Amino acid sequence: MLDPQLPAEYEELRKTVEEFAHTEVSPVIGDYYERHAFPYPLVAAMGRMGLFGLPFPEQYGGMGGDYFALCLALEELARVDSSLAITLEAGVSLGAMPLYRFGTQEQKQRWLPDLCSGERLGAFGLTEPDGGSDAGATKTSARLESAGSGGSWVVNGSKSFITNSGTDITSLVTVTAVTGPQQEGRKEISSIVIPSGTPGFTVEPGYSKVGWCASDTHGLSFADCRVPEENLLGERGRGYAQFLRILDEGRIAIAALATGLAQGCVDESLRYARERAAFGRRIEQYQAIQFKIADMEARAHTARLAYRHAAALLIHGRPFKKQAAIAKLVASSAAMENAREATQIFGGYGFMNEFPVGRFYRDAKILEIGEGTSEVQRLLIARDLGLPA
Amino acid sequence: MKIVVLVKQVPDTWAEKRLDPDTLTVDRASVDGLINEMDEFAVEEALQLAEKHGGEVTVVCMGPEGATDAYKKALQMGVDKAVFLTDPALAGSDAVGTSYALAQVLGTLEYDLVILGSEASDARTSIVPALLAERLGLPQLTFASKVEVDGTSIKINRQTDYGHDVVEAGLPAVVSVVEKINEPRYPSFKGIMAAKKKPVQTLDAAAAAIDTARVGAVGSWSKVLDATVTPPRSKGTIVTDEGSGGVELADFLATKKFV
Ligand SMILES: Cc1cc2nc3c(=O)[nH]c(=O)nc-3n(C[C@H](O)[C@H](O)[C@H](O)COP(=O)(O)OP(=O)(O)OC[C@H]3O[C@@H](n4cnc5c(N)ncnc54)[C@H](O)[C@@H]3O)c2cc1C
Numbered sequence: 001m002l003d004p005q006l007p008a009e010y011e012e013l014r015k016t017v018e019e020f021a022h023t024e025v026s027p028v029i030g031d032y033y034e035r036h037a038f039p040y041p042l043v044a045a046m047g048r049m050g051l052f053g054l055p056f057p058e059q060y061g062g063m064g065g066d067y068f069a070l071c072l073a074l075e076e077l078a079r080v081d082s083s084l085a086i087t088l089e090a091g092v093s094l095g096a097m098p099l100y101r102f103g104t105q106e107q108k109q110r111w112l113p114d115l116c117s118g119e120r121l122g123a124f125g126l127t128e129p130d131g132g133s134d135a136g137a138t139k140t141s142a143r144l145e146s147a148g149s150g151g152s153w154v155v156n157g158s159k160s161f162i163t164n165s166g167t168d169i170t171s172l173v174t175v176t177a178v179t180g181p182q183q184e185g186r187k188e189i190s191s192i193v194i195p196s197g198t199p200g201f202t203v204e205p206g207y208s209k210v211g212w213c214a215s216d217t218h219g220l221s222f223a224d225c226r227v228p229e230e231n232l233l234g235e236r237g238r239g240y241a242q243f244l245r246i247l248d249e250g251r252i253a254i255a256a257l258a259t260g261l262a263q264g265c266v267d268e269s270l271r272y273a274r275e276r277a278a279f280g281r282r283i284e285q286y287q288a289i290q291f292k293i294a295d296m297e298a299r300a301h302t303a304r305l306a307y308r309h310a311a312a313l314l315i316h317g318r319p320f321k322k323q324a325a326i327a328k329l330v331a332s333s334a335a336m337e338n339a340r341e342a343t344q345i346f347g348g349y350g351f352m353n354e355f356p357v358g359r360f361y362r363d364a365k366i367l368e369i370g371e372g373t374s375e376v377q378r379l380l381i382a383r384d385l386g387l388p389a
Numbered sequence: 390m391k392i393v394v395l396v397k398q399v400p401d402t403w404a405e406k407r408l409d410p411d412t413l414t415v416d417r418a419s420v421d422g423l424i425n426e427m428d429e430f431a432v433e434e435a436l437q438l439a440e441k442h443g444g445e446v447t448v449v450c451m452g453p454e455g456a457t458d459a460y461k462k463a464l465q466m467g468v469d470k471a472v473f474l475t476d477p478a479l480a481g482s483d484a485v486g487t488s489y490a491l492a493q494v495l496g497t498l499e500y501d502l503v504i505l506g507s508e509a510s511d512a513r514t515s516i517v518p519a520l521l522a523e524r525l526g527l528p529q530l531t532f533a534s535k536v537e538v539d540g541t542s543i544k545i546n547r548q549t550d551y552g553h554d555v556v557e558a559g560l561p562a563v564v565s566v567v568e569k570i571n572e573p574r575y576p577s578f579k580g581i582m583a584a585k586k587k588p589v590q591t592l593d594a595a596a597a598a599i600d601t602a603r604v605g606a607v608g609s610w611s612k613v614l615d616a617t618v619t620p621p622r623s624k625g626t627i628v629t630d631e632g633s634g635g636v637e638l639a640d641f642l643a644t645k646k647f648v
Pocket of ligand 1: 123125133
C-alpha cells in the first residue's frame with residue numbers, strides 16, 4: 001500500500017508551491033479574475049519555477065520529475081486559485097504531454113523546450129460544438145495534399161472550449177481530425193499540430209464563463225488551414241487511442257486540482273469560523289459549523305488519497321484507468337460539495353466575489369464536466385467492472 | 390569568482406515563539422525553522438553574480454545540530470556547496486562571538502566576496518556584517534540595494550534614510566544586502582533534486598580552529614538577564630452614551646492629560 005509519508009523531495013516541492021501560492025498568487029489573483037484577465041506575470045513566475053517542465057526529462061528542458069510531482073503542484077495551486085492551476089494542467093497534461101508521448105525526436109526538440117519553460121503554452125483541441133463526451137463524433141477534417149513531397153494537411157472544422165488556445169504566448173494547438181474514411185465502423189482520427197498564427201486558423205473571442213475567469217478558453221475555427229505533412233503527431237489513424245491515454249492521465253491531474261479546491265475550502269472556512277461571531281459566540285463554537293468543516297476535511301482527505309493512489313500507479317507503470325476515473329469522480333464531487341458548504345459558512349460574504357470561497361464556488365462545477373463528465377467517469381468504472389457497453 | 394554567502398536558520402517569523410525560561414533564548418525546538426528571509430536575498434544576489442561573471446557559490450551556516458533547512462534551501466536555489474558549522478559550545482553566542490566563529494570558518498575557505506543579509510529576523514542586531522568585515526580585515530559595504538562587480542572591485546548602492554550612497558571597494562569585501570536588491574527565486578524541482586547530491590561539509594569548533602572560550606553563552610560579551618513577554622492589551626473601557634457620553638469622554642482625556 002502507500003507509504004503514508006511523501007518522499008522528501010516531493011514534500012519540498014509541495015512546500016515551495018504552497019509558499020508561492022500564498023505569497024505571490026493569493027494577493028493578486030482576485031483582481032485578474034474580476035477583470036477576466038490572463039495573469040501573464042504569474043504564469044511567467046511559474047515557468048521560472050519549472051512547474052511547466054515538471055514531468056519531462058531534462059533533455060527537453062524539463063525538471064526530470066514525474067506526473068506525481070505535477071499533481072502535487074496542481075493541488076497546492078488550486079488551494080488558492082483554480083484558474084492558474086488549470087492553466088498549468090492544460091499546458092502540461094494536454095499541451096505538452098501529447099508531444100512528449102507521441103512526437104518524433106524532431107517534434108519534441110522543436111516544441112518542448114519552450115513549453116517546459118512556460119514561456120510558451122500548448123493546447124489540445126478535442127471537443128467540438130456538437131460533441132465532447134462522444135469524441136468519436138469528431139467532424140473536423142484534415143485532408144493530405146501532395147503526400148510525401150512537401151505535402152500538407154488541409155484542416156477544416158471547429159473546436160469548442162479549448163483551454164490556453166488564445167493567449168499571447170500560445171505556440172500551438174494539437175487538434176484531433178478525421179483523416180480518412182470509416183474503417184471497421186470507426187472514422188480514422190489523427191492528431192495534428194497547428195501552430196498559432198497559421199493562416200486559416202482563427203481563435204474566436206474568449207467566452208463569458210461562470211468560473212475559471214482568469215484562464216484562457218476559446219472556440220477555434222479552421223478554414224482551409226494548411227500545415228506541413230510532418231505536423232502529424234504520432235501515427236496516422238491513432239488519434240483516438242492517443243487522446244484516450246492523454247485523458248486518462250489528465251483525469252488524475254484534474255482530481256489533484258479538485259482536491260486542492262476542496263482543501264482550500266477547509267482552509268478558508270477554518271479561518272473564517274474563528275473570526276466570525278453570531279449570537280455572542282464565534283461560529284466555530286457551533287457544532288453545526290464544526291460538523292460541516294469535519295465533513296469537508298474528510299472529503300478533501302479521501303479525494304487526496306484517491307488521486308495520489310492513481311498517480312502512484314501511473315508512475316510505476318501499472319494499470320490506472322479505473323483508479324483515475326474514481327479519483328476524478330470523487331475529487332470533483334468533493335470540490336463541489338466543499339465549495340457549497342464553505343460558501344454557506346461564509347454567509348452573505350460567501351456570495352461576494354472578493355472572498356476566495358466565492359471564486360471556489362464558481363470554479364468547482366466545471367470539475368464535474370471537463371476532461372470527462374462525471375457520467376463518463378461512471379461509464380469508465382462500469383466498463384472496468386465488466387458491465388456491458 | 391568565488392562567493393561565500395552566509396545564512397542563518399531562524400524560527401518561522403509567523404509562528405508563535407516562546408522563550409526558554411532557563412536559557413532565556415528562543416525555544417527553537419517548538420517552531421519550524423527556516424532560512425532567515427533577508428538571507429534569501431543574499432543567496433539570490435550571489436547566484437546572480439555567479440551566473441553573470443562565472444564562479445562558484447558556497448553557503449556557510451552556523452547553527453544547532455539538525456538546523457539544516459536554511460543551507461538546504463540555499464542549495465536548492467542553486468548554491469554549489471555548503472559548510473555547516475555546528476557545535477554545542479556555540480549555543481548562545483552573541484553577535485561578537487558569532488562573528489568570530491564565522492570569521493574562523495571563512496579562514497578555511499577561498500573567496501573573493503562574502504554576502505549576507507542585513508539582519509536576522511530573530512535577534513535583529515544587524516551588526517554581524519560589520520563585525521565580520523572588521524575581523525576579516527576587509528572593506529564592509531552594508532545595506533546594499535544594488536551590487537556591481539567589475540573584476541577586482543565592487544560598487545554598491547547603500548540604502549539610506551534619504552535615498553542611497555554609492556560606495557566602492559576593492560575585492561575581497563563583505564557585502565550585506567537589503568530586501569530591495571532583487572526577487573529571490575523559488576527552488577525548482579530540478580534544484581530540489583540536485584541539492585540532495587551537493588557536497589555538505591560539517592565542521593565542529595575544533596575543525597574551524599575556534600577557541601570555545603570566545604563563543605557560546607560563556608564567551609559572549611553581552612548577557613540576557615531577564616526576558617518579559619509583552620502583556621496582552623487590556624480591554625479598555627466602553628462608554629455607553631446615555632446623554633453624558635461627551636462629558637465622560639472629555640473627562641477621560643483630561644485625567645490622562647491628553648487635553
Ligand atoms: C472551461 C472549459 C475548458 C475546457 N477545456 C477543454 C480543452 O482544453 N480541450 C478540449 O478538448 N475540451 C475542453 N473542454 C470541453 C470539455 O471537456 C467538454 O465540455 C466535456 O467533455 C463535455 O462535453 P460536452 O460539453 O460536449 O457535453 P456532452 O458530451 O454533450 O454531454 C452533455 C451531457 O450528457 C451526458 N452524457 C453524454 N454522453 C453520455 C452517456 N453516454 N451516458 C450518460 N450521460 C452522457 C454528459 O455527462 C453531460 O451531462 C473545456 C470545457 C470548459 C467548460
